Amino acid sequence: MHHAVSYCGITFENPFVLASAPPTAGPDMIRRAFEAGWSGAVIKTLIPEPVNNLQNRFAVIRHGNRITGFENLELLSEITPEAWYAAIADLKREFPTKVLIGSIMGDARSPDQWISMARGCQEAGAEMLELNFSCPHGYPERGKGAAIGQNPEYAAQITRWVKECPDIRIPVIPKLTAAVADIRHIGEELAAAGADGFCAINTVPSFFGFDLKTLRPRPDIGGFTSYGGYSGPGIKPLALRAVSELCQSPGLPVMASGGIANGFDAIEFMLLGAPVVQVCTEVMLKGYGIVEKMMAELEEFMGWHGFRCTDDFIGLRRNAATGFGKLPTDAECHPAVSSERCTGCGVCVIACRDGGYQAISLCESLAVINRERCSGCSLCRHVCPSGAIR
Ligand SMILES: Cc1cc2nc3c(=O)[nH]c(=O)nc-3n(C[C@H](O)[C@H](O)[C@H](O)COP(=O)(O)O)c2cc1C
DSSP states (O other): OBOOEEETTEEESSSEEEOSSGGGSSHHHHHHHHHHTOSEEEOOOBOSSOOOOOSSOEEEEEETTEEEEEEEOOOSOSSOHHHHHHHHHHHHHHOTTSEEEEEEOOOTTOHHHHHHHHHHHHHHTOSEEEEEOOOOSSSGGGTOTHHHHTOHHHHHHHHHHHHTOTTOOSOEEEEEOSOSSOHHHHHHHHHHTTOOOEEEOOOEEEOOOEETTTTEESSOBTTBOOOEEEESGGGHHHHHHHHHHHHHTTOOOEEEESSOOSHHHHHHHHHHTOSEEEEOHHHHHHOTTHHHHHHHHHHHHHHHHTOOBGGGTTTTTTTSSOOGGGSOTTOOOOOOBOTTTOOOOOHHHHHHHHHSOSOEEESSSSEEEOTTTOOOOOHHHHHOTTOOBO
16 A cells, blocks of 8 residues: 655655644654654744743643643744754754754735745755644734735735745745634635645634633633644644545645544545644653554555555545535435334433424333424434434
């Protein structure tokens, strides 16, 4: 099986790349990640100003033992752009087959900042460049990060500055936020400005609530908090929606990011048309070693379908999501209860009674569906704890 993927003319030995984040905060970390099997890494975003991070800047949502949501109030790279250029050059010498991607954030009114960092990354050996138009905290209140990604005019102007610079030849990839009304529109404006592809999505602005004993917000920074970036499994549907829209229009190649926790998550983005998938939160929680399981899951999936190379399925379901008005109106759903599996717990009866069509009752400890009342909404199947309704 061939695991390699091609993105903007660059070959990645597998689809799994580290997103710009703490796991790519320094060259020694990227070195260990490459040794573990990641095919590429986006460096932590460069910014031409000192970065002083707040303490206690993370919060989580747990479901049982699993962390399903992660919030951060972290800023950009604490390492200066100049130090990063030297590090990129060293990494490139040591790992010539791995892909190093620069990531930069400048001032929305300063072409010089964007161009000088783009040049610095390229001259050091970075093969691609992300323009960070999407960090949701710390920077938007100063007109940067997501404030740029939410303003198609600014985002297109900056893309044009970099693309129209004749000595910048590497692909330029704006990293987008899903916190916009119409991501296709932003994508189309940036495609017209010369973007070579997109990375979508960054973290999503959020508020992780309160500790009800102390009445302090989460994360608690001296009794206050700010709206931080939500990442991890909880944002996967938002990321899938954004990637799906961008892959349909304007159709430039997308690197997917957002809630990818295993190989099967990654494949869902690849089916939409994203050849490369980026991971941050799951690596922060479980370490670089998860890439081995991701590779095994990719192989397992390819085996199910007899796919021999990634091109056999990248984009295969690009048009799976369509306009609501185009959905077939004659697709039917007739729930059926398995008498072997039904435990008579009554969960489906309550859900259908108070959230559905009062179509289920228990008869001798077995759920029975009244077909006349049933509207085929599927709620019962989702709430059944024993998988007895199909
Ligand atoms: C602590 C933390 C710091 C991050 N820093 C950056 C950054 O410097 N630049 C950037 O483009 N994205 C940054 N991100 C966003 C990630 O690259 C990624 O797009 C996002 O977390 C969604 O992916 P995930 O669900 O796999 O974490 C950061 C995310 C986290 C959790």
